[in-house]
Amino acid sequence: MRIVLTALLLCVALTGYAADWSEEPVPRRLVAGESIAAVLEELRASGVPLAYSSALVPAGLRIVSAPRSRNLLAAVREILRAHDLTLFAVDGVFVVGHQAVSAASREPGTVLIQFRDAQSDAVVTGVRVSGLPESAIQTNNRSERSLAINVPAGEYPVVVTAPGYKTLEATISAASKETRTATLRLLPLETPLTEVVVAASRYELLRDAIDNPSGLDRTSIMQTPDTGDDPIRAVQRLPGTTSGASAQPHLRGGSTRETGIVLDGHRLLNPFHVRDYQSLFSAIDVRAINGIEVYTGDFPVRYGDLTGGLVLVDTLTPDEDIRNEFGLSVFNASILSAGQLADGAADYVLSVRRGNLDLILNEEIGEPAYYDVYSKMSYRPSPDTTLAANLMIVKDSVIIIPAADIDEREQTTNDTRNSQFWLSWEQQWTDALSSLTVLSASDSISGRHALVSDPEKITGSLSDERTITIVRLNQDWRLDLNERHLLGWGAEFQQVDADYNYRSTVDYYGIYQDLPDRSNAQSRAVLSSVDGDAMAFYASDRWMVNRRLIADLGIRWDKQSYTDTDDNGQFSPRASLLYRLNPRTNLRLSWGRYYQSQGAHELQVEDGVTNFFPAQRFDQSIFGIDYQLNAHYSFRTELYVKTSKSIRPHFENMFDPLSVVPELEPDRVVIAPQRADLRGLEISAAYEGDNGFDWWASYTLSKADDVVSGQTIARSWDQRHAGQIGVALSGDRWSFSAAAKVHSGWPMTRVYLSADDTGPAVIFGERNEARYRDYFSLDMRVDFRRPTRFGYFSWYFEVSNSTNRENPCCVDFDVATDTAGNRVLDQSFDYWFPLLPATGILLEF
Incomplete structure (x- = not known):
């Protein structure tokens, strides 16, 4: 097995890449049949702090279906999830690895998440959460104005988006047969002139x-x-x-x-x-x-x-x-x-x-x-x-x-x-x-x-x-x-x-x-x-x-x-x-x-x-x-x-x-x-x-x-x-x-x-x-x-x-x-x- 992790980490350090790449657009080449290794290499070459083992991602590993996510981080997680892989954030570097335990072997738990404006504390609606496994069930809880997520026990890095707010990266934790609550606060974008409502009535x-x-x-x-x-x-x-x-x-x-x-x-x-x-x-x-x-x-x-x-x-x-x-x-x-x-x-x-x-x-x-x-x-x-x-x-x-x-x-x-x-x-x-x-x-x-x-x-x-x-x-x-x-x-x-x-x-x-x-x-x-x-x-x-x-x-x-x-x-x-x-x-x-x-x-x-x-x-x-x-x-x-x-x-x-x-x-x-x-x-x-x-x-x-x-x-x-x-x-x-x-x-x-x-x-x-x-x-x-x-x-x-x-x-x-x-x-x-x-x-x- 050829391990490239050490060399890759050194390369990342030299590039000095520090930007938040979750906001980057999804490349056109993320289509069914494309080599995942080739995609990861292309991202790494562009400065993305990303590391993987060729044993986990061989050259023949292909994208099963084009991702539906519209931001790059969630899209990469989506194409990896089809092969029981995911991305872990380790000291500023995203590392490809196996999901710790298969979803089928874990008892599900529920996470009740409320999304609020970080400035006004108002409830934020129209929220989308990506990065969850396909087995996750998302349900709007109208009484609590929150999102109930039913997933196998474990921790999940997710990407949260909402119209008018900055993208938020967070980790949610689910415990077997338990209901946990969490509040995620989103920072509003500065309203551009195109979206200002001047008209009365x-x-x-x-x-x-x-x-x-x-x-x-x-x-x-x-x-x-x-x-x-x-x-x-x-x-x-x-x-x-x-x-x-x-x-x-x-x-x-x-x-x-x-x-x-x-x-x-x-x-x-x-x-x-x-x-x-x-x-x-x-x-x-x-x-x-x-x-x-x-x-x-x-x-x-x-x-x-x-x-x-x-x-x-x-x-x-x-x-x-x-x-x-x-x-x-x-x-x-x-x-x-x-x-x-x-x-x-x-x-x-x-x-x-x-x-x-x-x-x-x-x-x-x-x-x-x-x-x-x-x-x-x-x-x-x-x-x-x-x-x-x-x-x-x-x-x-x-x-x-x-x-x-x-x-x-x-x-x-x-x-x-x-x-x-x-x-x-x-x-x-x-x-x-x-x-x-x-x-x-x-x-x-x-x-x-x-x-x-x-x-x-x-x-x-x-x-x-x-x-x-x-x-x-x-x-x-x-x-x-x-x-x-x-x-x-x-x-x-x-x-x-x-x-x-x-x-x-x-x-x-x-x-x-x-x-x-x-x-x-x-x-x-x-x-x-x-x-x-x-x-x-x-x-x-x-x-x-x-x-x-x-x-x-x-x-x-x-x-x-x-x-x-x-x-x-x-x-x-x-x-x-x-x-x-x-x-x-x-x-x-x-x-x-x-x-x-x-x-x-x-x-x-x-x-x-x-x-x-x-x-x-x-x-x-x-x-x-x-x-x-x-x-x-x-x-x-x-x-x-x-x-x-x-x-x-x-x-x-x-x-x-x-x-x-x-x-x-x-x-x-x-x-x-x-x-x-x-x-x-x-x-x-x-x-x-x-x-x-x-x-x-x-x-x-x-x-x-x-x-x-x-x-x-x-x-x-x-x-x-x-x-x-x-x-x-x-x-x-x-x-x-x-x-x-x-x-x-x-x-x-x-x-x-x-x-x-x-x-x-x-x-x-x-x-x-x-x-x-x-x-x-x-x-x-x-x-x-x-x-x-x-x-x-x-x-x-x-x-x-x-x-x-x-x-x-x-x-x-x-x-x-x-x-x-x-x-x-x-x-x-x-x-x-x-x-x-x-x-x-x-x-x-």
């Missing part, structure tokens, strides 16, 4: 964040008591948001159409199910996402053509070979598969869901059938290049029958197919210059047919067929110019085509016939085609004025040709400031101008409008303070003002916003504001405990008003006071969460009965002059999760509106005769969702 709902209103991970969203495990509904837990039955939120007094949803760089076109009836659910599978960012205001100039808010959804990035999930619940049946391919150079995500409501609901009230498919394939031909292909298909075949009596029938059917495909190319050209290019094609075909038959009031029918095609190319560039300036610029081009074929007819009788400002009959027929293009350009500079003050400055220009409006485009300047008052307190100030054009798919043909309106404009100012008291408590306050003198006219139903044939109802009115004033104060607090107990709370004081014909009128979703509070208790297997929401009643319009010479007549009061009673809902959820031979089994039970409170939404009225023979107004209320129980299971394997 931004919330992260990230996979590895803590369960509070400014942070929800994938698991937490699933465990939050929101109808249908819908990640977009989870947005409604943020301050300043509200919604009725719809999954689409109102953000800070804006309408639902003013909020955009971007999935992996592509702005989605109508990503909702049952979208012609309140858009009840989004088409995004919560288990297929990695995280969500929500801008309730002050979003960067990279994103435009929106005046409300922005929801950025990032899909799941698989960190293991293959994993599969099967779910079955009241709302849907689903299959998810995700994993890495080609030794980590590629990964995929596939989600398929089918709605179950058509199988559960009584056929007499409808059959809402729907499904969605999402798939993504990513490939990294080099460390600097990432290519991805995404596909989303949303299909609805919905029948809704609110009234099924022979003398009073209302029914609508809707068949919709929405297909979206996009390619993305992310390139790191140099250490400072990078780009993202996205090419997408969206196609939507929908057919809506409805009838209403109440011979005493109304009879009518409609047919609404639409085809929308949008092809879009957008490219974003980023240049890290120096330590003080981060430049960004980009452009967007899109070609749009839309075809409309709409027909409707309606006749009014009885009390509907005598309503003010209504004709007895109405008929519409619109056949229209729209084609054209839109473009946008933007530039921005994130400027570090000094170590405390950072500015984000930008300008954007948008232009549309298909609208035929007489303008030269829309200029949108924006500026945001971040001032670090101290390590725990940040002050934020922003001002921006935001435009939103009318989309080619938003022509209001159902209300007889065949022209596009000019882009609406909002000017927005925000002042905010966020304060981190300690590792457990955080507080946040924001004051916002949004004003506009250019609002697109729209249509509403004064008494029944839940109608399936809204354009046929006699309470349909046009709202054409000359001005809009939206303002509010948001206060929120959150507590993150070490024992699995969290809570959060928020209060919002706001108002959302339109000025119509010189009169200030509250918007139909205005709520002056709103509060939310939530708690979450997590254990190893069981978790419980509850969330309560209360807000001022939404505005309503009064109905009166007046008598004149011709008899009693129904008249309307001033629009939105009164209020429904206050809204309250308490939602609760219980989750159970346990390991099985094949993976994990999960079960949940949740109740929405657990107190079954009647929260009024709508007014129904008629004229009746009392016992004295007098004509009186018969008025009643309809309500938002009643108590809704739901349950489901999930198998992970």
